[in-house]
Amino acid sequence: MKKRAVVLLSGGLDSSTVAGIASLEHGFQVSALSFRYGQRHTIELERAKKIAAHFSLEYNVVDVNIAQWGGSSLTDTNMTVPTDGNDAGIPSTYVPGRNTVFIAVALSFAEAIGAEAIYLGINAVDYSGYPDCRPEYLAAFQTLANLSSKAGLEGNGAKLVAPLIHMTKVDIVKKALELGVPIDVTWSCYQGGLEPCGVCDSCRIRDKALIEAGRLDLASSYAQLGGNLNESPSS
Amino acid sequence: MKKRAVVLLSGGLDSSTVAGIASLEHGFQVSALSFRYGQRHTIELERAKKIAAHFSLEYNVVDVNIAQWGGSSLTDTNMTVPTDGNDAGIPSTYVPGRNTVFIAVALSFAEAIGAEAIYLGINAVDYSGYPDCRPEYLAAFQTLANLSSKAGLEGNGAKLVAPLIHMTKVDIVKKALELGVPIDVTWSCYQGGLEPCGVCDSCRIRDKALIEAGRLDLASSYAQLGGNLNESPSS
Numbered sequence: 023m024k025k026r027a028v029v030l031l032s033g034g035l036d037s038s039t040v041a042g043i044a045s046l047e048h049g050f051q052v053s054a055l056s057f058r059y060g061q062r063h064t065i066e067l068e069r070a071k072k073i074a075a076h077f078s079l080e081y082n083v084v085d086v087n088i089a090q091w092g093g094s095s096l097t098d099t100n101m102t103v104p105t106d107g108n109d110a111g112i113p114s115t116y117v118p119g120r121n122t123v124f125i126a127v128a129l130s131f132a133e134a135i136g137a138e139a140i141y142l143g144i145n146a147v148d149y150s151g152y153p154d155c156r157p158e159y160l161a162a163f164q165t166l167a168n169l170s171s172k173a174g175l176e177g178n179g180a181k182l183v184a185p186l187i188h189m190t191k192v193d194i195v196k197k198a199l200e201l202g203v204p205i206d207v208t209w210s211c212y213q214g215g216l217e218p219c220g221v222c223d224s225c226r227i228r229d230k231a232l233i234e235a236g237r238l239d240l241a242s243s244y245a246q247l248g249g250n251l252n253e254s255p256s257s
Numbered sequence: 258m259k260k261r262a263v264v265l266l267s268g269g270l271d272s273s274t275v276a277g278i279a280s281l282e283h284g285f286q287v288s289a290l291s292f293r294y295g296q297r298h299t300i301e302l303e304r305a306k307k308i309a310a311h312f313s314l315e316y317n318v319v320d321v322n323i324a325q326w327g328g329s330s331l332t333d334t335n336m337t338v339p340t341d342g343n344d345a346g347i348p349s350t351y352v353p354g355r356n357t358v359f360i361a362v363a364l365s366f367a368e369a370i371g372a373e374a375i376y377l378g379i380n381a382v383d384y385s386g387y388p389d390c391r392p393e394y395l396a397a398f399q400t401l402a403n404l405s406s407k408a409g410l411e412g413n414g415a416k417l418v419a420p421l422i423h424m425t426k427v428d429i430v431k432k433a434l435e436l437g438v439p440i441d442v443t444w445s446c447y448q449g450g451l452e453p454c455g456v457c458d459s460c461r462i463r464d465k466a467l468i469e470a471g472r473l474d475l476a477s478s479y480a481q482l483g484g485n486l487n488e489s490p491s492s
Contacts, residue, residue, distance in 0.1 A: 119365025130354025
């Protein structure tokens, strides 16, 4: 019987690549976990489902509405997603407690099904500056996980695995291509549109890496039409 | 303006007492938070709402179904809630990751509304032996909380406060009486019945403390009729 793992799958480039790593490289029987948390870009859930199907993973969606109390431009449609390039500090797209809630639910799931690992697409190099994407955050969560659960206390708790944490975005693109991740299916845009906006943080970081990896053809229309990914389109 | 706090309110004796401490003793403007997580004893939510009304707290219920993958007799109706007294080890009523999920959601909520404290009814003395009720678990969560959030990194993260953690159950009963907690409204039973079973762990621990505090009148019918709270009713 194959060892089991849970993969937090948002349908973005990073988590889709991690799904490939867990299933193809590390040989786990993977249960993918997505969240309907009140995000404006629910298109990512359709994409996550397709990615799960691509790698033949069991697919699960959990509802937990952490958008109901606002606090982020990613969930609050009264706020605007920034499109003027990478800001200093923590941007408004940061969703309070999002990764903490997602990993907590994944721990519950992993313990119930006896999974020995939880794979995360967290990346601390080319990212939006969210506090809950850093190695020290992950280490603290592992400590908590080991103390929190029946399995953890028995020494069989799930390990939090973040294979991309120290990779650059262009290396992630290369890894995705190597694993056959259908990059055109993945969805990284923070906006709620029908195609990637090309100007939010997430699109900019992704497009830049795709171009650097020689795959302009996979970038957003904005990038393909020669949009400047480093500067504000309005400045 | 009053300082704000979040209270995790299950509707049980402990969390109801904590709601009284946070609002009456510590003077917080309290937002109470309950969870519909797939528990069989949803009656606790009606009770939590009444307790919140009693203390004039804002009341919120969040849905997050961590019962869908089974693993606990508290949520899985194919399993039986143990009624034969306090077992050694972690009992089957333990819900994988429950407190971790609840506290994670509370952190998200607290950060969004600017609450400076999260009050928890966790108790490590007269309890069911769950791993996620111990001081070391709470300390690890505080470390994580400080690292995980925008507010935490800015030094304004919510503090996890567990005023009952080192109290005996009888002292909790006394504190509840002192604060005017309507103990008859609180619900602690693990079963899904219309009145407390009197024989699950939670009822036994509660009834014993009520009797010790001289309030047999507030105990379950089983206790009032002279049921033995220390031994198995079937042995």
